[in-house]
Amino acid sequence: NAGVTQTxxxxxxxxxxxxxxxxxxxxxxxxxxxxxxxxxMGLRLIYYSASEGTTDKGxxxxxxxxxxxxxxxxxxxxxxxAPSQTSVYFCAxxxxxxxxxxxxxxxxxxxxxL
Amino acid sequence: xxxxxxNSGPLSVPEGAIASLNCTYSDRGSQSFFWYRQYSxxxxxxxxxxxxxxxKEDGRFTAQLNKASQYVSLLIRDSQPSDSATYLCAxxxxxxxxxxxxxxxxxxIRP
Numbered sequence: 142n143a144g145v146t147q148t149x150x151x152x153x154x155x156x157x158x159x160x161x162x163x164x165x166x167x168x169x170x171x172x173x174x175x176x177x178x179x180x181x182m183g184l185r186l187i188y189y190s191a192s193e194g195t196t197d198k199g200x201x202x203x204x205x206x207x208x209x210x211x212x213x214x215x216x217x218x219x220x221x222x223a224p225s226q227t228s229v230y231f232c233a234x235x236x237x238x239x240x241x242x243x244x245x246x247x248x249x250x251x252x253x254x255l
Numbered sequence: 256x257x258x259x260x261x262n263s264g265p266l267s268v269p270e271g272a273i274a275s276l277n278c279t280y281s282d283r284g285s286q287s288f289f290w291y292r293q294y295s296x297x298x299x300x301x302x303x304x305x306x307x308x309x310x311k312e313d314g315r316f317t318a319q320l321n322k323a324s325q326y327v328s329l330l331i332r333d334s335q336p337s338d339s340a341t342y343l344c345a346x347x348x349x350x351x352x353x354x355x356x357x358x359x360x361x362x363x364i365r366p
Contacts, residue, residue: 172352181263183343183358184299191352199353200258231298237352243289244345244354246298 143167145247147232153253154222162217162250164232172235173215174244175199175207177228184231190215191237222254258282259346261357269365274331276342276360281325284349288320288327291343293359299343303329334364 148163166173171192176184176199186199190209204226206218215234219226229251233244260279268274276290287306291299303318305311305327311318317330327346331338344357 174354176356181361183261184345184356186353186355189353197353200355235352235354243301243304244299246300248298 145232145234145245147230147247147250149250150248151251153255154219155255156223158222159218159220160222161219162230162232162252163214164216164247165214166234166245167213168234168236168245169212170234170245171212171237173209174233174235175205175215175217176231176233177201177226178231178249179228187217187230222252224254226252227254228252257357258348258355259344259357261342261344261360263358264361265363266360267363267365268334270334270336272334274334274338274362274364276329276331276344276362278327278329278344278346278357279325280327280344280346282346282348283322283325285322285325285346286349287347288318289345289347289354290316290318290327290329291345291356293341293343295341302342331362336364336366338362339364 145166174189175187188207193212232247235244290303293299305318315332319328341359343359
């Protein structure tokens with residue numbers, strides 16, 4: 142049981158390049174989330190998916206797209222990377238077992254855009 | 256107005272004292288409230304959750320919720336150096352799957 146896995150762990154891009162961040166969970170959770178965390182700041186929600194086949198915008202969706210490929214996988218795509226997207230990206234999943242069901246986080250992807 | 260607000264700190268507390276962390280939220284219909292701890296370079300990990308008004312205790316940690324004032328707090332008793340971390344308040348707004356985080360409070364426990 143690996144929990145939430147993210148690939149890659151580190152990535153350096155040049156401005157204008159594209160890439161996809163991968164996230165997978167093996168806990169059969171319904172909800173999945175993408176957050177970004179900038180230095181000294183909390184987590185800001187980019188997109189989330191309440192169930193397979195659905196996605197919704199969070200607080201900072203501009204410049205990103207997502208795909209909920211199946212129940213296990215939720216990917217985040219940067220079509221044309223910008224230096225402002227330099228951040229640590231966390232994926233999380235949640236079982237939706239009621240009010241108190243917690244989120245489980247992946248190890249993060251550290252992205253630098255030059 | 257941000258949906259979830261926290262004092263960024265740093266909050267410095269002597270070892271053995273009580274650390275008090277505060278959080279306010281804007282959505283009056285919010286249902287669930289979480290406190291996460293995050294060590295530098297690591298992922299957030301859940302410490303406490305609360306969804307009913309009042310206090311909830313778990314070991315050295317107590318979460319307090321006041322829905323009328325839209326306020327949630329975390330008390331850490333007998334603070335230890337290992338409690339030094341950033342504490343993130345998270346809120347699940349009404350009827351939503353999304354969870355919104357505050358900017359975090361950096362806590363430092365001095366020996």
